[in-house]
Amino acid sequence: MKPLLFSIICLFGVLLSAQDSLELAPVTVTAPAWVAPGAARPATTLPHQVLSALYYGQEPALLLERQPSVTAFTDAGSAFGYAYFRLRGIDQTRLNFTLDGVPLNEPEDQGFYFNNYPDLLSSLRAVQVQRGVNVGVNGTAAYAGSVQLLTPALHGEPFTELAAGYGSYGSYRASVATRQPLGPAGDWQVYARASHLGSAGFKEHSDHTGTSAFLQVGQTGREHLLKITAFGGRQQNQLAWLGVADSLLQLNARTNGNSEPERDNFTTTLAKIQYTWLPSSGAQWSTSLYHGFQRGNYDFDLNNFLGEDLGEGLYNYAFRYHNLGALTNVVYERNAWTLRGGGHGQAYVRRHLGSQEGAGELYVNYGRKREASGFLSLARSTPSLHLRAAAQLRHVNFRYEGGVPLPPQRNTFLNYEFSVAHPLDQGKVYYRFGSTSREPTRNDIFGGNDDLLPNDQGAGLTFVTTPETVFDHELGLQGKSKLLTYQVNAYYLRFNNEIVLSGAFGPNGLPLRSSVARSFRTGLEWQLQYRPDEHWEVYQTGALAENKIQQDGTAFSPVLSPSLLLNQGIIRHAGPWSFGVDVRVQGSSYLDFANENKLPAFSTFDARISWARARWKITAFAFNLTDATYASHGQLDLYGRPTFHRRAGINGWLALTYTW
Numbered sequence: 039m040k041p042l043l044f045s046i047i048c049l050f051g052v053l054l055s056a057q058d059s060l061e062l063a064p065v066t067v068t069a070p071a072w073v074a075p076g077a078a079r080p081a082t083t084l085p086h087q088v089l090s091a092l093y094y095g096q097e098p099a100l101l102l103e104r105q106p107s108v109t110a111f112t113d114a115g116s117a118f119g120y121a122y123f124r125l126r127g128i129d130q131t132r133l134n135f136t137l138d139g140v141p142l143n144e145p146e147d148q149g150f151y152f153n154n155y156p157d158l159l160s161s162l163r164a165v166q167v168q169r170g171v172n173v174g175v176n177g178t179a180a181y182a183g184s185v186q187l188l189t190p191a192l193h194g195e196p197f198t199e200l201a202a203g204y205g206s207y208g209s210y211r212a213s214v215a216t217r218q219p220l221g222p223a224g225d226w227q228v229y230a231r232a233s234h235l236g237s238a239g240f241k242e243h244s245d246h247t248g249t250s251a252f253l254q255v256g257q258t259g260r261e262h263l264l265k266i267t268a269f270g271g272r273q274q275n276q277l278a279w280l281g282v283a284d285s286l287l288q289l290n291a292r293t294n295g296n297s298e299p300e301r302d303n304f305t306t307t308l309a310k311i312q313y314t315w316l317p318s319s320g321a322q323w324s325t326s327l328y329h330g331f332q333r334g335n336y337d338f339d340l341n342n343f344l345g346e347d348l349g350e351g352l353y354n355y356a357f358r359y360h361n362l363g364a365l366t367n368v369v370y371e372r373n374a375w376t377l378r379g380g381g382h383g384q385a386y387v388r389r390h391l392g393s394q395e396g397a398g399e400l401y402v403n404y405g406r407k408r409e410a411s412g413f414l415s416l417a418r419s420t421p422s423l424h425l426r427a428a429a430q431l432r433h434v435n436f437r438y439e440g441g442v443p444l445p446p447q448r449n450t451f452l453n454y455e456f457s458v459a460h461p462l463d464q465g466k467v468y469y470r471f472g473s474t475s476r477e478p479t480r481n482d483i484f485g486g487n488d489d490l491l492p493n494d495q496g497a498g499l500t501f502v503t504t505p506e507t508v509f510d511h512e513l514g515l516q517g518k519s520k521l522l523t524y525q526v527n528a529y530y531l532r533f534n535n536e537i538v539l540s541g542a543f544g545p546n547g548l549p550l551r552s553s554v555a556r557s558f559r560t561g562l563e564w565q566l567q568y569r570p571d572e573h574w575e576v577y578q579t580g581a582l583a584e585n586k587i588q589q590d591g592t593a594f595s596p597v598l599s600p601s602l603l604l605n606q607g608i609i610r611h612a613g614p615w616s617f618g619v620d621v622r623v624q625g626s627s628y629l630d631f632a633n634e635n636k637l638p639a640f641s642t643f644d645a646r647i648s649w650a651r652a653r654w655k656i657t658a659f660a661f662n663l664t665d666a667t668y669a670s671h672g673q674l675d676l677y678g679r680p681t682f683h684r685r686a687g688i689n690g691w692l693a694l695t696y697t698w
Contacts, residue, residue, distance in 0.1 A: 253268050302337070390489065438480075467514070473510065
């Protein structure tokens, strides 16, 4: 801890000494691992213009499902509350999330939930989804890919914006945002936003309420950038994570598998300070300090979970964590060479408190995790060839403090990448190979329990302690002509000891996983965008996949991994008007290891229309216009029976924005 405190003191000394030399100029800095247009990596970037057209306050997972190899689902069946997505059939705990390079994943269980930061996307400059191994990110391993978020730039026209929206199931959103210059020279700038949103939910008793704030203050100059960012949110949900048997859904499509009293209440914040120095046109040094905090709890109805009345009172799981970290990155470019390096350190502690209605406190335990990593990459670009090699050394140490002793879980990983690209007339062809390893989550180690049992150090639990490793091959072709932009990517992922979903959920509400010796995922992904003129735009994203687990002499498909995904859209611009239609097709997938229960294939049809003139913008969205009956997620219940999460039928949203 002392070295970290020393680093903080030194950094603030540097910041204070640098203030006199700052000059007004538009310095723009992106995240360390941000993929530039045309880079040899399968990635999709959603700039602010796209976000402002498609985002109305919904859970971001439902926005990202338009991208190749992405599937999404929502607990409440509508646009608000807990929602999740999977990339190439792989869940969010194996994806890396960063904000300006600062890790967002919760270190113990390695997940990240946008629901904890309501309306965060409305304050972002861009979102980028990278598919495949990435060793240049900080925090949780980018095992299946990474999602990188960029905060607003520190230069731009001042504005103030009021936004409001209302939709089906009593859903609503209201926000106010502003960006203004500060100081006599105007070299300081502030951006601030406050939002409140909520919904009754498609499912019965699945309401959601969220409040959030975002504040950024910074100064930009010719050689320096200082950015201070703080944001957070409070969200409350009636829980809906349990699926429902099809027989019950036939009687009432809005049936909620959870009981009405089950609720949660979480407050989550993140604060960071970033200082960037550009000593020359070919060099950049950036350092950030950050602190994350969360406090909250959720209920669990054991009687409802078991399907019988045992007379048990409502259980409650309460958490509080602090997460402190620092990272630094250096870039040096000279002639045809680019050298990048960086380091990251993190110290995290979370308290777990379990209690029961009528019985009081049952247990208290702590999870402590420390992480240190460093990476180095070297690239050389010529008119005919681009070569890049990168390596990361990452060490993690997880310690458990509770009623049962558990040896520290220590892992050190050497992760690496290599890529080669050859330019074409209007594009490039590339090949990438990378490998990364990842430690099990706390939930994997504890077999779905929040507290280790005193009998034989938790006998009966499914301990998963062996790290998993992926070997990632990517072969792609991408380019851009006057009318067409395209990216086609073939991938082959081979795993050792892959930690995969079993299809069941544990008593703490988190999905259960098992370790399998051998498995692979392979497929073809594509993105096409055709613009014949300034008025029309046609796009398509899709994926074909083959996924197999090989174990005990048999081969079977992993759960929730469809072999077909297709998104087709058409947009028409006419003066102040814009019209768009979207069709999504998702193939069937399995809910269990035995491949006996399926999540059926489905297709949806959505439309939107917007009008913008002067300071006003009005947008209307209509979803599932064919009123299709479908479920986008499912699982096995405690007794191995299939259950499903039904999505809403025809529903809509109306958004209004006024900017000055």
